[in-house]
Amino acid sequence: MSSLDVSMTVNGQTVTGRVEARRTLADFLRKDCAATGVHLGCEHGVCGACTVVLDGRTARSCCTLAVQADGAEVRTVEGMANGTDLHPLQEAFWARHGLQCGFCTPGILLTVQELLADNPDPSDEQIREALSGNICRCTGYQFIIDAVKDAAAVLRAAPDTRS
Numbered sequence: 001m002s003s004l005d006v007s008m009t010v011n012g013q014t015v016t017g018r019v020e021a022r023r024t025l026a027d028f029l030r031k032d033c034a035a036t037g038v039h040l041g042c043e044h045g046v047c048g049a050c051t052v053v054l055d056g057r058t059a060r061s062c063c064t065l066a067v068q069a070d071g072a073e074v075r076t077v078e079g080m081a082n083g084t085d086l087h088p089l090q091e092a093f094w095a096r097h098g099l100q101c102g103f104c105t106p107g108i109l110l111t112v113q114e115l116l117a118d119n120p121d122p123s124d125e126q127i128r129e130a131l132s133g134n135i136c137r138c139t140g141y142q143f144i145i146d147a148v149k150d151a152a153a154v155l156r157a158a159p160d161t162r163s
């Protein structure tokens with residue numbers, strides 16, 4: 001099996017590795033970068049649990065090879081908080097009970113962070129549309145939508161906290 005060198009930035013840190021060509025970005029992030037907030041559900045692009053940010057846009061890391069991310073800037077949920085200060089979206093999910101088991105939560109947080117960067121004041125319908133590729137099995141989407149709207153209001157008042 002051929003192996004290839006890869007190098008990328010993960011949550012601001014440069015990481016390098018040697019991977020089999022077939023290794024997914026999800027496996028590389030989880031096993032080689034300790035980014036275990038990258039969750040694997042369906043492993044074929046349906047559930048959104050493995051969502052990461054790849055060069056500024058969300059991507060399914062289960063359907064992306066690590067070698068495809070060579071040279072890229074990757075963010076995972078581990079990069080959202082600033083030290084012990086949670087991102088406003090994380091605070092709102094906590095306050096609004098926007099999660100139960102939390103399996104879907106990393107992918108949902110990164111997806112709605114992208115939404116709010118593009119649209120700081122989305123309607124319920126727009127939030128539902130943005131989340132249509134992220135499956136949550138246990139919370140129920142209304143609490144998640146409530147949390148997104150709360151965070152959107154916080155971020156509109158203090159946009160420098162969006163990063």
Ligand code: FES
Pocket residue numbers: 039040041042043044045046047048049050051060061062063
């Ligand atoms: S694990 Fe990647 S979309 Fe489900």
Ligand code: FES
Pocket residue numbers: 098099100101102103104105135136137138139
């Ligand atoms: S919180 Fe359990 S799957 Fe969403």
